[in-house]
Amino acid sequence: MTGSAVDALLAQGDPQPRADARRNVERLVAAARKALDELGLAVTTRDVAQRAGVGLGTLYRRVPSLDALLAAILADTIDEMTERAKQAARSPATSQAFMAFAETYVQLRASSCGLHDALSNRGSRLDLAPQINRLQRAMRTLVQHAQEAGVIRADLDWRDVPFALATAIPANHTIGLAPRSDQWQRNLRIILNGLRPGPALAPAPGGLAAAPD
Structure with missing residues (x-):
């Protein structure tokens, strides 16, 4: 890259x-x-x-x-992530392809503070909107493809998935505990299990309406 x-x-x-x-x-x-x-x-x-x-x-x-230097590096990485999402959406092995993409997505965010900042919208001074928009479209296509294939639950909005994957990255500490070296992988396994088809999700507290398309 x-x-x-x-x-x-x-x-x-x-x-x-x-x-x-x-x-x-x-x-x-x-x-x-x-x-x-x-x-x-x-x-x-x-x-x-x-x-x-x-x-x-x-x-x-x-x-x-x-x-300009930071934007070129981050744009390169985001473009690579976008291409991986597109490849996963085209793969006939939908389940394996989706899980492989999810692992790559979380691993890259976990290993790079700069990429995590940029995708968390803390990089607004950098001109990365075109790259991030392309990544959004690729992830939406991938999630919808996985839903149609029965790999992940159909009652999710596609935007739930990138938010869920982002939570796999652990904080430095929580309730006085330090994360394990493989904590993001452990978190990701829990999240991927939760994305699999199962009983319908309960309504959000307070009866919040579903997000618009």
């Missing part, structure tokens, strides 16, 4: 970059990806430059801005 982000950034600058320029952008992208994973959208230009082993001047010459 790194190559797509590098190409996107280079396209915003010199259309025929020198080899050393490309190498510097590749180092900046790799460093920014790690910083995003660990620090989320609080990452700074200094964080990225230090991790890449370059000066701030090199960073500013090679990428349009920090936001």
